[in-house]
Amino acid sequence: MDENTLKQANQYVTELFAQEDEALRWIQGEALRNELPPISIQPFEGRLLQWLMRLIDARKVVEIGTLAGYSTVWMARALPADGKLYTLEKSSKHANVARESFRHASVSARIELMEGNAQDSLRKLSAQAPFDFVFIDADKTGYLDYLAWALDNLRVGGIVAAHNAFRNGGTVQPKSDDDYAMQKFNAALAAEKRLDSTILSVGDGLAVGTKKG
Numbered sequence: 001m002d003e004n005t006l007k008q009a010n011q012y013v014t015e016l017f018a019q020e021d022e023a024l025r026w027i028q029g030e031a032l033r034n035e036l037p038p039i040s041i042q043p044f045e046g047r048l049l050q051w052l053m054r055l056i057d058a059r060k061v062v063e064i065g066t067l068a069g070y071s072t073v074w075m076a077r078a079l080p081a082d083g084k085l086y087t088l089e090k091s092s093k094h095a096n097v098a099r100e101s102f103r104h105a106s107v108s109a110r111i112e113l114m115e116g117n118a119q120d121s122l123r124k125l126s127a128q129a130p131f132d133f134v135f136i137d138a139d140k141t142g143y144l145d146y147l148a149w150a151l152d153n154l155r156v157g158g159i160v161a162a163h164n165a166f167r168n169g170g171t172v173q174p175k176s177d178d179d180y181a182m183q184k185f186n187a188a189l190a191a192e193k194r195l196d197s198t199i200l201s202v203g204d205g206l207a208v209g210t211k212k213g
């Protein structure tokens with residue numbers, strides 16, 4: 001599929017399955033107004049995360065990398081009423097925008113935003129393990145550590161999902177340190193015997209692994 005046809009296909013999926021409501025559009029508007037980088041997931045990727053969460057009845061979820069809380073809101077909406085989503089963000093500017101996003105989307109009660117370096121927050125979160133779902137979408141050089149944490153802290157049947165598995169072609173023809181880091185992460189995921197893994201070719205690639213028994 002050429003680039004233009006792929007764009008149209010993504011638009012087609014979005015219109016059928018992943019239309020944004022007022023709250024999701026508001027969040028993206030706030031992100032722009034606050035000059036946050038335009039690096040959130042796309043609507044059809046949010047829908048995929050919801051679908052994966054519901055497939056395994058995910059109730060306890062960790063997200064690494066909040067930004068304005070756009071992906072967080074997609075995921076929070078797939079939780080049952082007693083579900084909990086911990087989202088980790090090191091930038092206090094991003095965290096402040098995200099808190100407003102959660103209020104605007106009326107999902108604050110199901111979300112705990114942990115401000116600070118993800119490595120520190122994850123250390124604290126281990127006490128709440130096991131988790132059902134871990135979504136990684138932060139610094140690429142941290143992905144291997146986040147994968148190791150997920151392996152230790154997911155329940156059997158739980159899913160680890162990592163955004164930007166393709167890095168817009170950068171993992172096939174790496175140029176930057178982040179491209180090489182992502183390449184290493186994908187290779188580690190493929191070699192990991194405790195996970196049943198692949199890359200879903202949706203958007204910028206979602207690397208996924210299910211923890212085996």
Ligand SMILES: C[S@@+](CC[C@H](N)C(=O)[O-])C[C@H]1O[C@@H](n2cnc3c(N)ncnc32)[C@H](O)[C@@H]1O
Pocket residue numbers: 039040041064065066067068069070071072088089090091094116117118119137138139142
């Ligand atoms: C790609 S954005 C997240 C996008 C968000 N998941 C979405 O789709 O709406 C990555 C975020 O991770 C945060 N981040 C990067 N490194 C981090 C770290 N070591 N600990 C916590 N957050 C980090 C950045 O500040 C940024 O807000």
